[in-house]
Amino acid sequence: MKKASAERILSKAREVIDKEIEALERLKEALGEDFLKAVELVLNCEGKVVLTGIGKSGHVARKIASTLSSTGTPAVFLHPAEALHGDLGLLEPKDVLIAVSNSGESAELTAILPYAKFLGVPVVAVTNNPDSTLARHADAVLLLNVKEEACPLKLAPTSSTTATMALGDALAAVLMELKGFTKADFARRHPGGTLGRKLRLVRDLYHTGDELPVVKEDAPMKEVVLEMTAKGFGATAVVNDEGKLVGIITDGDLRRFVNRGGDFERSTARDVMTRNPKVARPDELALEALRRMEDYNITVLIVVDEENRPVGIIHMHDILKAEMV
DSSP states (O other): OOHHHHHHHHHHHHHHHHHHHHHHHHHHHHOSHHHHHHHHHHHTOSSOEEEEESTHHHHHHHHHHHHHHHTTOOEEEEOHHHHTTTGGGGOOTTOEEEEEOSSSOOHHHHTTHHHHHHHTOOEEEEESOTTSHHHHTOSEEEEOOOOSOSSTTSOSSSHHHHHHHHHHHHHHHHHHHHHTOOHHHHHHTOOSHHHHHHTOBHHHHOBOGGGSOEEETTOBHHHHHHHHHHHOSSEEEEEOTTSOEEEEEEHHHHHHHHHTTOOTTTOBHHHHOEESOOEEOTTSBHHHHHHHHHHHTOSEEEEEOTTSOEEEEEEHHHHHHTTOO
């Protein structure tokens, strides 16, 4: 590849990207009341969100449906051609229909609109043509506001598909925040592969039931040592008469107790425990629990419920063995 040729190629690539950036800026300027209306419709949807589109718009609509589903808003893709041959039964009265069409005049898409109106299904149009059939029959019109496509012929869907994709991401992100969607919620929807491992929750890895070492705060130290030895975590939770966590005893606590001349025969768990220990919650990310252990130079965390009752214990090795890091 000659230097001059390479420069022309890079220049053209940058020109395309610049045009798509311009399209995104124009999209941002176009956001307004109808976007707020679309958010309200989807947020209050008692059924599912149905995305539809043909051609490149269909590919993007399918991606938006996937993004919504993975971020707390149940959504499916309905192919408009298949819809006209029976699949329209997927659309139900409590749903919201998001129809994507750059021109707003795709025959397969506009043919769905009367059925949506018959069911009372609200329609959100994503289009670049505010005067289109799709826009006229929609309850909310999300205008792409794209001036021209970025391809050399100004024909291939480029700027318009980029803008549509960004609009779908914006909708999903806003809904996530309004619904209080958390990392734990995200983890539940991504259980497979590397991402799934990184997003595993404490409840996926902790030890509970008979594996949980726990003693009362008035337990004699002989009982404490036996419990720690039997369970093998190098630690035990200490609870009060109500079963709520009041402390933890670790191997380090035992060593410090011995070094300061403590009397095992006359002492109880209350005399040795570390009060107000660091804890984990069942539904938090295991990686967050690991960072807490690293920050405080500890190897175990007692897992507690909302009433501060121990429900499990997690060791640093549990997380490392899960190959999350």
